[in-house]
Amino acid sequence: MPHFHTEPRITVLARPQFAEPAHLPVQWIGEGTDGERLAEFAGRLCYMSQKNPANRTTRDYLENIKKQGHGSVLEHANYSLLLEGISRSLTHELVRHRAGFAYSQLSQRYVDESDAAFVVPPAILGDEALVAAWKAQIESAQATYVALVDQLMARYQWVDDKVHRRKMAREAARGVLPNSTETKIVVTGNARAWRTMLELRSSEAAEFEIRRMAIATLRVLQREAPAFFSDFEIYVAADRVEAARIVYHKV
Numbered sequence: 001m002p003h004f005h006t007e008p009r010i011t012v013l014a015r016p017q018f019a020e021p022a023h024l025p026v027q028w029i030g031e032g033t034d035g036e037r038l039a040e041f042a043g044r045l046c047y048m049s050q051k052n053p054a055n056r057t058t059r060d061y062l063e064n065i066k067k068q069g070h071g072s073v074l075e076h077a078n079y080s081l082l083l084e085g086i087s088r089s090l091t092h093e094l095v096r097h098r099a100g101f102a103y104s105q106l107s108q109r110y111v112d113e114s115d116a117a118f119v120v121p122p123a124i125l126g127d128e129a130l131v132a133a134w135k136a137q138i139e140s141a142q143a144t145y146v147a148l149v150d151q152l153m154a155r156y157q158w159v160d161d162k163v164h165r166r167k168m169a170r171e172a173a174r175g176v177l178p179n180s181t182e183t184k185i186v187v188t189g190n191a192r193a194w195r196t197m198l199e200l201r202s203s204e205a206a207e208f209e210i211r212r213m214a215i216a217t218l219r220v221l222q223r224e225a226p227a228f229f230s231d232f233e234i235y236v237a238a239d240r241v242e243a244a245r246i247v248y249h250k251v
C-alpha cells in the first residue's frame with residue numbers, strides 16, 4: 001500500500017545572510033531580517049541615502065519600494081525551499097515560472113518509483129467513494145510499473161551496464177505512473193520572482209493543489225521576510241478554499 005500525501009511539506013534550505021560593509025553603514029530603523037536588510041541596502045545605494053533622511057523603518061522602506069514598483073531591488077534576496085508531498089502535475093505547472101527561479105527535481109529515470117507515494121487531489125478529499133476509486137487506479141498503475149521494470153530489465157539483459165539498464169527500464173515504465181505521483185523539488189527564487197509566482201498560483205484561478213502549496217509557501221516566506229510579502233492577504237474564497245490576493249501587482 002503506497003503512502004498518500006494530503007499536504008505539502010515545505011522546508012527552508014537557504015536564506016540571505018547580509019554582511020553590512022563597514023564603510024557604508026545604513027541608519028537602520030526597526031526590525032529587519034537579513035533578506036530585508038540586503039534589499040534595503042541595495043535600494044539605498046541607488047540614491048546614497050544610507051543616512052535614512054526620511055526616518056523610514058526597514059519595513060516602511062520596502063513597502064514604499066513595492067508601492068513604487070521598484071521590484072528589481074527585491075531580486076537581491078534569494079530563498080531556497082525544499083518542496084515535498086507535491087505531485088508531478090503541480091511541478092509541471094510550477095516550473096513554467098522561469099524568471100528568477102532555479103529548479104532541481106527528483107528524476108524518475110534514475111529513482112525507483114516502486115514505492116513512490118502519491119498526492120490525493122484536494123478536490124476529492126473527504127469523499128470516501130471518490131478516494132477509494134482513485135486509490136484503486138493508483139495501486140494498479142504502480143503494480144504495472146513494478147512489473148514493467150522487471151520485464152524490461154530481463155528484456156535488456158544484454159546491456160552490461162546495470163545502471164544504464166535500470167535507467168532504460170525505469171524511463172519506459174514511468175509512462176504508466178499518474179500525474180499524482182509524489183515528487184520532490186528544490187526551488188530557489190528571488191523575492192520578486194516568488195511574489196510573481198505566488199500571485200498567480202495563490203489566486204482563485206489556480207488549480208487547487210498548487211494553490212494550497214502557494215498559500216503554504218506564502219506563509220513560510222511571510223515569516224522569513226514579512227516586508228516582501230506583507231501585501232498578500234489570505235482569505236477563504238467562494239469555493240471555500242483558501243486563496244490570496246495582492247495589493248502591489250507584479251512590482
Ligand SMILES: Cc1cc2nc3c(=O)[nH]c(=O)nc-3n(C[C@H](O)[C@H](O)[C@H](O)COP(=O)(O)OP(=O)(O)OC[C@H]3O[C@@H](n4cnc5c(N)ncnc54)[C@H](O)[C@@H]3O)c2cc1C
Nearest residue numbers: 093095096097098099100101193196197200201205206207
Ligand atoms: C491559472 C493559470 C492557468 C494556466 N493555464 C495554462 C495552460 O492552459 N497552458 C499553458 O501552457 N500554460 C498555462 N499557464 C501557465 C502560464 O501561461 C505561464 O507559463 C505561467 O503562469 C508562468 O508565467 P510567466 O511566463 O509570466 O512567468 P515567468 O516565466 O516567471 O516570467 C515572469 C515575467 O517575466 C517576463 N518574461 C519571462 N520570460 C520572458 C520572455 N521570454 N520574454 C519576455 N518576457 C519574459 C514576463 O513579464 C513574465 O510575466 C497557466 C497559468 C495560470 C496561473
